[in-house]
Amino acid sequence: MLPLPVWAGVQSALHPGSEDAGRIVEISWVLFIGAALIFLLVLAMLFLALAGPPALRRLLGRRSVIIGAGIAFPVIVLSALLVYALNAASSMVRAGTQPVLRIEVIGEMWWWRLRYLDHDGRTMFETANDIRIPSGLPVEFVLKSDNVIHSFWVPNLAGKLDMVPGHVNRLRVQANEPGVFRGQCAEYCGAQHAKMMFDVQAMAPDAFQTWLASQRQPAREPADARLRSGKQTFMQACAQCHAIRGTQAAGTLGPDLTHVGSRLSLAAGVLPNNAGTLAGWIGASQRIKPGNHMPSFDQLSGEDLRAVAHYMESLQ
Structure with missing residues (x-):
């Protein structure tokens, strides 16, 4: 605590x-x-x-x-x-201000799917639960839900705005300066509503552009035998639901994990992000966050869990 x-x-x-x-x-x-x-x-x-x-x-x-x-x-x-x-x-309505960035936020059960959009509305890349924005510049969140009503709320940056199935809401945010803020679903949406959080990191514009360019790149190939073993385990156990760009993993049910190692937290803000918590989440997700759509892979050996966790940690 x-x-x-x-x-x-x-x-x-x-x-x-x-x-x-x-x-x-x-x-x-x-x-x-x-x-x-x-x-x-x-x-x-x-x-x-x-x-x-x-x-x-x-x-x-x-x-x-x-x-x-x-x-x-x-x-x-x-x-x-x-x-x-x-x-x-x-006075909070900025009708004439054009956002420099649009991020599509989709409320899932119970995590946040994020799609960074280009000027034509096409998806540049997808990530989850970890939002990065440039400080001092207006950003627009395009809020959607395909299941139940969620509510998008970053208390330090803006008021609440509901995400209603079949309807699109838009929220403008402009952070004053770099910093890290915690967001929360503010509308009860099911058993793990309280564990449906996300991080918003406002970055200096130059640092944000560097991060944006790195996120658009595919995942790097593993550099050693241990990471290659972890990748093989991932492809066997996780690729049906998760995507890693640059590999054969192309699942869409769960979060895109192309650069999961660079995110601040796991499981929608429940755990800090490191190899140990990655292994714990993979092996015991239903004990950590009961009822979520990811099964616990407790049949994996300790060696396999460590290998796949280190592989995911390397996806920076």
Whole structure:
């Protein structure tokens, strides 16, 4: 478990990492402070009505005071807060800003399929659960679902937006500066809803272009006998569901694993990404995340598990 301040930095709506998230925080504080002041005012009037001087209690019982405090005051204050919130929210719409990048995000059970699109809307490459974007530039997420309703939410960068089957939603995000943020499915979608997370890494534009170019490349051939053995095991056990570009593995049911070794986490944010956790996930996925669509390959020997885990770790 990470301490609370660490989590607050990577997954908290109160620590904005974008202009839009900053406006959401501003709206939240204004509404919270306004509600707190009204609550204190009501408590004070209740106290005076119950224990105040008789003259003041008679004053509070007048019809004019009741109409003013009970009808006029709430209508005026709530209307003012509504106008403020709508004006602040409308400033987050960038109708004339063209995104420099589009990423198609598809909610699966229970992970995130990501397709980076070119200017013509064609898929450049596919990845999973690990989103990289350039900082300081607008990015558009094209949100879809083919199963149930999910909700895409990166608290530090933007508000929630639902992913509804048969409907496409679009979300604009522009990170202020480089950093790593945690996203979460915010709509209950089944048994492993709480373990449907993802990482968003905002990178300097030059570093992002380098990463983008590397992701478009196919996987490298294994350099030694151990990695070749791991690749062979992968082709026998995993290629039916997973793809690795540059190999015969072309499955589409599970995540594309062409560069899985470069991702920050495994199993939609459940595990850190290293050889040990890769082996553990392959051998015991149903114990780690019960009900997910990947079976546990507990029939593999320890040597085979280590070999395929090291092969996947090498896919940078």
